[in-house]
Amino acid sequence: MPGKLKSFDRVDYMPFSDEGPDGSYMNEKMVLNDDGYLKGRAIATNVGVFPYLMEDGSVQYELRPPEEVFESDSVQSLKGIPMTNDHPMERVTSENAKKYGVGFTGDVRLDQYHLAPALTVTDAEAVQDIQDGKKALSCGYTLDLDFTAGTWMGVHYDAIQRNIRYNHLAIVPKGRAGDAAKMKLDSIDSVGVQKIEKEDRRPSSMIKIKIDGMTFEVEENLATVIQTKLDELEVVKKSAEDNSTELGKAKKDLSKKDADFDTLKDDNVKLKEENENLKKADHSDEISKAVKARIDLEKAAEKAGVEVKEDSTDDDLKKEIILTVYPNAKEKLDSCDAVYLNARFDGAIDSLEDDNGNSSFAGDSLKDDKPKKKKENKNDADDTERTSDDARNDMVNRFKTASEAKEA
Numbered sequence: 001m002p003g004k005l006k007s008f009d010r011v012d013y014m015p016f017s018d019e020g021p022d023g024s025y026m027n028e029k030m031v032l033n034d035d036g037y038l039k040g041r042a043i044a045t046n047v048g049v050f051p052y053l054m055e056d057g058s059v060q061y062e063l064r065p066p067e068e069v070f071e072s073d074s075v076q077s078l079k080g081i082p083m084t085n086d087h088p089m090e091r092v093t094s095e096n097a098k099k100y101g102v103g104f105t106g107d108v109r110l111d112q113y114h115l116a117p118a119l120t121v122t123d124a125e126a127v128q129d130i131q132d133g134k135k136a137l138s139c140g141y142t143l144d145l146d147f148t149a150g151t152w153m154g155v156h157y158d159a160i161q162r163n164i165r166y167n168h169l170a171i172v173p174k175g176r177a178g179d180a181a182k183m184k185l186d187s188i189d190s191v192g193v194q195k196i197e198k199e200d201r202r203p204s205s206m207i208k209i210k211i212d213g214m215t216f217e218v219e220e221n222l223a224t225v226i227q228t229k230l231d232e233l234e235v236v237k238k239s240a241e242d243n244s245t246e247l248g249k250a251k252k253d254l255s256k257k258d259a260d261f262d263t264l265k266d267d268n269v270k271l272k273e274e275n276e277n278l279k280k281a282d283h284s285d286e287i288s289k290a291v292k293a294r295i296d297l298e299k300a301a302e303k304a305g306v307e308v309k310e311d312s313t314d315d316d317l318k319k320e321i322i323l324t325v326y327p328n329a330k331e332k333l334d335s336c337d338a339v340y341l342n343a344r345f346d347g348a349i350d351s352l353e354d355d356n357g358n359s360s361f362a363g364d365s366l367k368d369d370k371p372k373k374k375k376e377n378k379n380d381a382d383d384t385e386r387t388s389d390d391a392r393n394d395m396v397n398r399f400k401t402a403s404e405a406k407e408a
Contacts, residue, residue: 005144005162010052011087011170026109026116030130037103038121038130044078044105044169045069045139046114049155049224062145063157068164070110078117078139078166079108085126085171087140092168102126105169117169126171134173141166153227154209303352318345325351 030040047069051059068074082092083103092100103126106118121127146160208215209223211230297317298308306320318341319333325348333341 005146007142008145009091009140009142010161011138011140026111026114028118030119030121032127036124036127038127039119041109041116041118042137043114043116044137048113049152049157060159061155061157063150063152063160064164065152065160066112068160068162069115071164074164074166075108075110075115077141077164078115078169079105081105081166082168083119083121083126083171084140084168085123085129087138087170087172088168092140100168102171119169121171130171134171136172138170138172139166140168140170153224153231155224300349300352304348315341318342321345322348324348 026041026043028041030038030042032038045064047064047066049061049063051061054060081104082097082101083105084092084100085102088096088100090096102123103119103121106120108115108117110116121130142163142165143161144163146162147158148160149156149158150160151157209226210216211226294314297314300321301308301317304321304324306317306324308317322329322333322341322344326344329344333344336344
């Protein structure tokens with residue numbers, strides 16, 4: 001949890017090389033255009049522990065953590081602010097911007113450590129000063145100071161800067177903390193080194209740092225640089241491990257999908273074999289029984305005076321026969337199940353009697369009391385009477401054809 005916050009004004013200097021870790025992406029050479037403006041890009045600030053000289057002569061170390069430096073509102077506050085030639089003695093506002101402004105910042109780029117705004121210097125005197133060697137940059141901003149001490153990447157700090165808001169960016173010859181971020185004009189100007197003035201320097205101290213299990217004792221400033229590089233290597237290592245894990249997972253998923261595909265393929269072969277076996281099976285008994293049952297049903301329909309249509313199903317014929325005997329059964333027949341239908345059908349058949357008092361439906365369609373005359377040749381008239389054998393053979397052929405078509 002943050003400690004007590006107190007608002008302050010700060011003037012800051014970028015203590016790293018103006019080349020930065022990303023080279024030209026974070027730094028662009030200042031170029032003089034046809035209108036006499038200098039335009040380019042340079043690193044203006046970064047994360048880290050910064051020393052500040054207090055009024056009593058002591059040095060206070062303040063942390064600028066990544067979560068504050070790269071906070072969205074803070075980054076946006078560095079965009080489009082006035083550039084000044086040296087720091088003014090007051091905040092830059094709309095009332096004095098004309099007096100102090102010599103240019104302005106543009107869009108802001110960032111990497112994991114730095115902020116680098118685009119720069120446009122419009123004032124002729126400031127342009128000349130820069131060309132004469134005044135090329136360092138210094139941020140002027142406000143902040144809330146959280147007086148919570150700690151250690152960041154091996155470096156002690158006394159307080160944490162929060163709610164950072166930039167007011168202006170000054171062109172300076174040299175910052176209190178040494179060479180600041182520079183506007184690059186040529187290759188000679190590509191190096192910026194942090195040099196803390198003697199009166200502002202914290203007493204030199206040695207700290208221990210561990211590398212690959214071995215402990216080394218180095219100066220605190222050097223330890224910070226080493227630790228930064230070690231952290232960068234750790235990020236690269238973790239990224240490589242994550243990629244390796246993802247690759248292993250992808251291989252397992254691919255292997256499972258391959259197994260599933262082979263299973264489906266084998267199931268398909270098995271189904272084809274079963275289908276072929278079904279085609280080869282002898283279904284003559286089933287067909288014969290089905291034909292006999294249908295002929296019996298059609299014969300019963302004929303005796304009951306029910307018309308047999310080409311599309312009449314067994315259930316349709318049974319219902320018509322039942323209604324012939326029991327006209328009042330219609331309501332239940334519309335929603336009955338197979339058991340009820342067959343039971344009512346059996347009762348209707350028993351009720352159909354001939355003139356001699358015998359059942360008019362013998363239940364054997366293969367035998368007729370009065371065999372019909374067979375056609376003597378194929379040229380006989382269509383109304384020639386057919387025998388029950390003819391009817392049976394036709395029915396067998398129809399069922400066999402339908403069964404084969406269904407299996408195919």
